[in-house]
Amino acid sequence: MTRRSRSIRRAGERGQVVIMGAAMLIAVIAAAALAIDLGANASVRAQLQGVADAAAFAGARYLPELAASGTCSPVPSDIAAAAACNLVTANLAGSGQAASAQTTWSVSSAGTSIQIVVAASAPSLFAGVLGIKTTRISAVSTARNTPIATGPPALLFAGDAACSGIGITIRVNNSTATDNGAFMQSNGALNISLNQGTFGPTTYGGPNHCPASIASTNNNSATFNGSQTPTFDATSHAFPLTYSQASICAQPGATNGTNLTVTSGSTGIYCATGTITGGGATFASGAAGLTLIAAQINLSAGTITLTPFYQGLLLLQTGAASTLTLGGNVVSITGVIDVPSGTVSVTGANNTINGFVEAKDINIQGILSLTGTGPPTGGAQANSIDYTQ
Amino acid sequence: MTITQARGSPGQAVVELALVLPIFVGLLLAVIGVGSFYGQRQTLIAATAAAARFESVCNAATTGDATTIGQSAMPNITPAPTFTYVLQGTSTAQPHAAGCAIASGTAITVTALAPNVTVKLYAFSISLPLTSSLTVVEQ
Numbered sequence A: 001m002t003r004r005s006r007s008i009r010r011a012g013e014r015g016q017v018v019i020m021g022a023a024m025l026i027a028v029i030a031a032a033a034l035a036i037d038l039g040a041n042a043s044v045r046a047q048l049q050g051v052a053d054a055a056a057f058a059g060a061r062y063l064p065e066l067a068a069s070g071t072c073s074p075v076p077s078d079i080a081a082a083a084a085c086n087l088v089t090a091n092l093a094g095s096g097q098a099a100s101a102q103t104t105w106s107v108s109s110a111g112t113s114i115q116i117v118v119a120a121s122a123p124s125l126f127a128g129v130l131g132i133k134t135t136r137i138s139a140v141s142t143a144r145n146t147p148i149a150t151g152p153p154a155l156l157f158a159g160d161a162a163c164s165g166i167g168i169t170i171r172v173n174n175s176t177a178t179d180n181g182a183f184m185q186s187n188g189a190l191n192i193s194l195n196q197g198t199f200g201p202t203t204y205g206g207p208n209h210c211p212a213s214i215a216s217t218n219n220n221s222a223t224f225n226g227s228q229t230p231t232f233d234a235t236s237h238a239f240p241l242t243y244s245q246a247s248i249c250a251q252p253g254a255t256n257g258t259n260l261t262v263t264s265g266s267t268g269i270y271c272a273t274g275t276i277t278g279g280g281a282t283f284a285s286g287a288a289g290l291t292l293i294a295a296q297i298n299l300s301a302g303t304i305t306l307t308p309f310y311q312g313l314l315l316l317q318t319g320a321a322s323t324l325t326l327g328g329n330v331v332s333i334t335g336v337i338d339v340p341s342g343t344v345s346v347t348g349a350n351n352t353i354n355g356f357v358e359a360k361d362i363n364i365q366g367i368l369s370l371t372g373t374g375p376p377t378g379g380a381q382a383n384s385i386d387y388t389q
Numbered sequence B: 001m002t003i004t005q006a007r008g009s010p011g012q013a014v015v016e017l018a019l020v021l022p023i024f025v026g027l028l029l030a031v032i033g034v035g036s037f038y039g040q041r042q043t044l045i046a047a048t049a050a051a052a053r054f055e056s057v058c059n060a061a062t063t064g065d066a067t068t069i070g071q072s073a074m075p076n077i078t079p080a081p082t083f084t085y086v087l088q089g090t091s092t093a094q095p096h097a098a099g100c101a102i103a104s105g106t107a108i109t110v111t112a113l114a115p116n117v118t119v120k121l122y123a124f125s126i127s128l129p130l131t132s133s134l135t136v137v138e139q
Helices: A002-013 A016-060 A079-092 A245-249 B002-057 B066-072
Strands: A068-071 A102-107 A113-123 A134-148 A154-158 A168-178 A183-186 A190-199 A202-205 A212-216 A222-224 A231-233 A255-257 A268-284 A290-306 A313-317 A323-327 A330-346 A350-365 A367-372 A382-387 B082-087 B090-092 B107-121 B124-137
Touching: A016 A079, A016 A113, A016 A134, A016 B002, A016 B124, A079 A102, A079 A113, A079 B124, A154 A367, A168 A367, A183 A190, A190 A202, A245 A268, A245 A290, A245 A313, A290 A323, B002 B066, B002 B107, B002 B124, B066 B082, B066 B107
Parallel strands: A154 A183, A154 A350, A168 A190, A168 A350, A183 A202, A190 A212, A190 A222, A202 A231, A255 A268, A268 A290, A290 A313, A290 A330, A313 A330, A323 A330, A330 A350, A350 A367
Antiparallel strands: A068 A102, A102 A113, A113 A134, A134 A382, B082 B090, B082 B107, B107 B124
16 A cells, blocks of 8 residues: 555656756746846946946036036037037947937036936847846946146236237226236236235236336335236237137027127126127126127126126127227126137226136226136146046 | 666666756856856956047046057956057057147047957857947047
8 A cells, every 4th residue: 555655656746857847947048048138238238338438528528517408319509418419329329229329418507517328228138038128228427527726716818919919907096906816917018007916926928028017106016926026928828718609609598699789687698790788877697697799799887797697708709809898887797708809998997806807908997806716827727527426 | 666666766867967967057157158258348348448538538648558558457358459549530550658649529439359259158169259449539
């Protein structure tokens, strides 16, 4: 009886090994498939990460700019994002991920970093048997652009190398002036006349070896970084900052026209191929700031108060041999004024300039309160671009 | 009869194991081989990125060269991969060494080629070429 029952039990176990073997084989093959698919996915992820890193790095060149975000399809008008998106497209062209790739970008609220997210589908070699045809893989990279301060911030830059030009002229007769240690640089003439002046590092002369004229009234003096005389510099320096009118005026929300009239309280970007005119008893930018770009900018008001809207840029006057005049009783400016081919003339009775003025020639008169915020000494702004993750 | 079958089972298991074990071991080694291949591919991608990054930030103060940096990032791949560079549409095998001056905004495509990457599949192995390419922009 015992032998018979054992015999029956062994007979019932027949085929059990086959089932177990089949199950084990499926498990092993599934594990192998998983390992191979994971390896393939990791390889795709590494590729996407390299693409995202390169794209973020390329976009960071154009920072800082306004905070924004979007996708790369269609190519965005944002210049930093466009540079990044174009590089993603170039790197994925011809790869297996090109068709399924989706790229998003975002510029941080501070405007100094850009994040790129590249997502694509990787086909499954074996996991497709289990119904997983593709795996969605994404890579994230953020790059930031940080200016490296190598000296005091610049206040004034005059590119005119002609000794007969205005260069940098500051006339504050019978009064005092200070620029809070900021940097002034003229490729040519330097003319200063005041009661007492305290300035930061100041260079003049340029390739034509133009003289400096330092005149102080009431037997007081002017000092430049603690010295009685400014520093001669024979080098003709390039403008520290350059702006692309086309890219700025293509920003979302920018107002473009031939001739524009801007009223007090306006905000945003205004671009004119001709003239921008603003005025009244008081002319002030709106709370969010104002950026004006035109061949000629005419602002005339008793009180002028301006703050920038786009990338710290306040006024960009592109016309040749043009003069940008800021006159009135009180002129208070924060931001960058750029007149690469003309003259900036600030003739208010009381002037507060907190920013950076670069022009062919600069003429400032009246009582002054000056604070530089431009690129550091030497006019060369070194940038550090690196990954933040 | 039944007793005879029961006594024969251990021998049968050995035979089944002998049949199945090579398949399992083969599968295992194949997985390892393929995994190693993907590992080398990732190494090549990382090395390409390293060389490309060097090219991207190359300036007068830079020391070293992109090919050396790329090859040092994958010491386990033999023979050492070659690097080629496409700059402004012109292909060259010469990396940009110390003191290079590439105009900002220039697109540079770095391509790494490992001609013989071995994939071991159990009793035999095959050699495959591996390439990785990355385009960067000069800062």
